[in-house]
Amino acid sequence: MMGLRGINRIVIAVRNLEAAKKLYADMLGATFHDAHWTGAPFGIHVSIAWDAGIELCAPMPGREHDSAVSQFLAHKGEGIVTVFFGVDDADVAVSRAISAGYACFHSLDYSQDEMDQHLGGRFCRYQESYVSSADRCGFGVALARIDRKPG
Template sequence: MGLKGVNRVLIAVHDLEKAKRLYHDLLGATFVDANWTGEPYGIHVAIAWDAGIELCAPMPGRETDSAVSPYLQTHGEGVMNVFFGVSDGEAAVERIAAHGHKATHALDYSQDEIDRHLGGRFKRYQEFTIDTFPRCGFTISLARIEDKDQALPG
């Protein structure tokens, strides 16, 4: 599995722009919009890779029926998901299955999707969301995310 530690935390918020300003002011976090990931679920998303923060909020008009609405209605704003970096996504899923858990959602972006949506920042981007909320109080996701080599030629 090759655990690499915490990659980022996902924080559910009511107002995405207000939250982006807060974490920018507090930490100097630089957010990029990632709404393409959340629009099918009725949420807007922003990620600050430099701070390890992902924010999600209901889209306007979707405050009661977005994927994040039940969490916000029950718990208010807060950490909803913690992403742990792993070196081998499939081995990580096998490990959690051996301990009675399952992946409830998985994604594996192609290089074209990475280039188009993530600015070409990575050479591999794979995530597995695990069914841990009832036991842990938040969801755990395992993320195999490999940065592109930044070596300069010559």
């Protein structure tokens, strides 16, 4: 059994990262942590509010037309691009999605050093896989096993 944990976070594509961080911080009291290193290969800047379950992503300067969120922003405007669902076993969850006809197009499994260096030492396990779901669901789905360090 996959062990579904519910929604881990939503990813919102925005045009102006600083303005969006201020909007959600003011509205919700969310605390954002920049994670640009995760988005750089995709031409995006990333900031995550773990306390609110929100990840914001915006095209990097000069990448407004060819980043991972450029087409979404051009066609739909700002909004939810991906929903991360927490799971107990990422491998089982990905296998289930594949057997249901969804392709997995990107996966990662961070080492403890990467988690400590880039994610503030919050986690002891961080795996995620993106599933090709936008055409059927209207948004992307990611399956994530993210375990916080005890304490």
